[in-house]
Amino acid sequence: MIRAKKLMLLPVLLSLCSCYTGSSDSLRDPVSQEGVSATVHADLPYQSNVVSVAASFYKDGEKQPLVGGDIITAASDNDTAILRSLENLSGNYLAQLEVSDSSAGVDFTIVHDPEAARQDRWYPLDELMVDPGPGELVGYGTGINFPEPLVLDAPLSNEIYTSRTQDIILNWTTSPSTEQIRLTTVQTCYSGDRSLQWGTSSILGTTDTGTHTVSVASLIPSTNFVNAVSNFIDQLSLIIVSAIVDAYSFGLVSTKDISIESFQLEHCAISLTVFREISNELGAGISGGYAIGSTSDTVTVNFRP
Amino acid sequence: MNPVRILIAGLLALIQCSVYAAGQSALQPQQVYLHLGYDWVDVDDADFDGAFSAEGGLRWAFSDNVLLEAGVSGINDSETDTLEDNTGSYQLTLNSWDFLLGGHYQFDFTDKSYGFVRLGLLFYSMEIELEEGFYGLKPSGKDSTSDNGFGFYAGGGCAIVMSPNMTLEAQVIFKRRPDFLDGSSRPFDVDTTTISIGTRYSF
Numbered sequence: 340m341i342r343a344k345k346l347m348l349l350p351v352l353l354s355l356c357s358c359y360t361g362s363s364d365s366l367r368d369p370v371s372q373e374g375v376s377a378t379v380h381a382d383l384p385y386q387s388n389v390v391s392v393a394a395s396f397y398k399d400g401e402k403q404p405l406v407g408g409d410i411i412t413a414a415s416d417n418d419t420a421i422l423r424s425l426e427n428l429s430g431n432y433l434a435q436l437e438v439s440d441s442s443a444g445v446d447f448t449i450v451h452d453p454e455a456a457r458q459d460r461w462y463p464l465d466e467l468m469v470d471p472g473p474g475e476l477v478g479y480g481t482g483i484n485f486p487e488p489l490v491l492d493a494p495l496s497n498e499i500y501t502s503r504t505q506d507i508i509l510n511w512t513t514s515p516s517t518e519q520i521r522l523t524t525v526q527t528c529y530s531g532d533r534s535l536q537w538g539t540s541s542i543l544g545t546t547d548t549g550t551h552t553v554s555v556a557s558l559i560p561s562t563n564f565v566n567a568v569s570n571f572i573d574q575l576s577l578i579i580v581s582a583i584v585d586a587y588s589f590g591l592v593s594t595k596d597i598s599i600e601s602f603q604l605e606h607c608a609i610s611l612t613v614f615r616e617i618s619n620e621l622g623a624g625i626s627g628g629y630a631i632g633s634t635s636d637t638v639t640v641n642f643r644p
Numbered sequence: 645m646n647p648v649r650i651l652i653a654g655l656l657a658l659i660q661c662s663v664y665a666a667g668q669s670a671l672q673p674q675q676v677y678l679h680l681g682y683d684w685v686d687v688d689d690a691d692f693d694g695a696f697s698a699e700g701g702l703r704w705a706f707s708d709n710v711l712l713e714a715g716v717s718g719i720n721d722s723e724t725d726t727l728e729d730n731t732g733s734y735q736l737t738l739n740s741w742d743f744l745l746g747g748h749y750q751f752d753f754t755d756k757s758y759g760f761v762r763l764g765l766l767f768y769s770m771e772i773e774l775e776e777g778f779y780g781l782k783p784s785g786k787d788s789t790s791d792n793g794f795g796f797y798a799g800g801g802c803a804i805v806m807s808p809n810m811t812l813e814a815q816v817i818f819k820r821r822p823d824f825l826d827g828s829s830r831p832f833d834v835d836t837t838t839i840s841i842g843t844r845y846s847f
Contacts, residue, residue: 469787
């Protein structure tokens with residue numbers, strides 16, 4: 340049903356872009372210019388047993404697409420998934436997998452499995468296969484643990500805001516395990532049969548205050564472009580939000596800038612996701628990057644000017 | 645028993661039978677035919693392009709309207725598009741020899757034209773080739789495998805008599821080759837629908 344709804348949006352102009360704002364990231368170390376690096380994120384939404392995972396691996400500072408049977412697998416206590424790239428050669432890999440005991444965490448490993456890598460192909464892989472052998476990243480991996488669950492108490496779902504001058508007040512339960520709080524938003528605005536979607540991601544800080552206020556105007560500007568940031572898909576905490584993953588899946592993403600003034604919006608859905616993030620040690624041999632475990636909660640409110 | 649032996653035995657039996665029957669038929673006792681056509685290849689979950697093909701064979705009159713026939717046709721270099729995924733790019737190519745054995749029933753439209761239907765068994769010997777590339781990051785290569793088996797064909801068409809010995813024919817024929825690579829993890833059927841034109845020479 341969800342897929343059908345998305346397909347109905349195909350004729351609609353949908354542009355997806357992001358703005359990266361907020362204070363500096365204390366958990367995400369830069370990718371090393373020498374050796375192997377990894378940027379890995381696993382998020383467990385509140386009241387869900389499905390973990391969203393995203394990962395990229397680098398060699399000498401260059402993101403490495405995995406081809407020819409090399410894949411990234413993610414394993415929880417009761418599920419294993421192959422991470423797939425929504426765009427071939429992008430080097431950004433995503434998956435979802437079930438977890439029953441989140442304290443067991445998720446392990447990421449690069450393996451060479453020629454049949455698993457091609458499992459979506461229609462022909463018999465046991466009869467037809469060109470196996471070029473494992474790449475040099477095979478064997479690298481890292482593990483991720485999750486912080487305590489984050490639960491949003493406010494705002495209420497589907498709350499309506501009518502003016503850009505209004506503030507949205509977010510409240511959530513605090514936890515001493517917090518190392519960083521991040522707010523990611525996805526705005527989808529409609530005008531007749533057109534729609535426009537973009538996202539923002541900002542770090543709220545390393546202190547878990549349990550509250551944050553964001554103005555409607557900062558999320559839905561009345562002037563200027565909503566900018567397509569060139570490194571959009573590098574923001575793993577943004578693409579890990581399912582709404583954006585879906586948009587990528589259906590090829591609805593456009594990176595061109597769109598002038599918000601030219602869009603006579605009728606109403607908007609604002610999806611707000613607060614992440615509680617912790618860092619994890621990188622696996623053996625990995626010299627740069629990060630491994631973030633997070634818990635999150637999402638609420639969607641409406642803007643009807 | 646080896647399928648090839650079965651086919652050869654069937655053909656020999658058919659020839660003996662038809663030689664006997666030909667003496668009692670108003671049709672010319674033997675015919676040779678050759679068709680050139682275009683195949684549409686259909687494989688579930690795959691999109692092979694069409695290809696030109698040929699079919700030739702012999703027919704023996706069994707009665708005024710019924711002929712027995714044996715022929716050879718095939719699939720000639722039918723390819724998929726080159727598809728891409730995270731792993732790399734890949735393209736598959738099908739080639740097949742088909743040996744046909746069946747019946748041919750014809751019915752007059754006028755003195756100079758008639759229609760016909762065909763139905764029979766086929767024995768296929770098919771090869772599929774895979775060509776894979778890995779975006780230049782790893783060495784590309786090829787692999788292939790083959791299999792044989794039995795299927796069937798059915799078709800029909802019309803013909804115009806050009807001379808006592810020469811007839812022009814046009815036909816549509818469907819061929820099914822079931823369970824190709826049936827020993828593999830994902831066997832599949834290969835169907836073709838062919839439109840062809842050709843000549844029949846009676847002697």
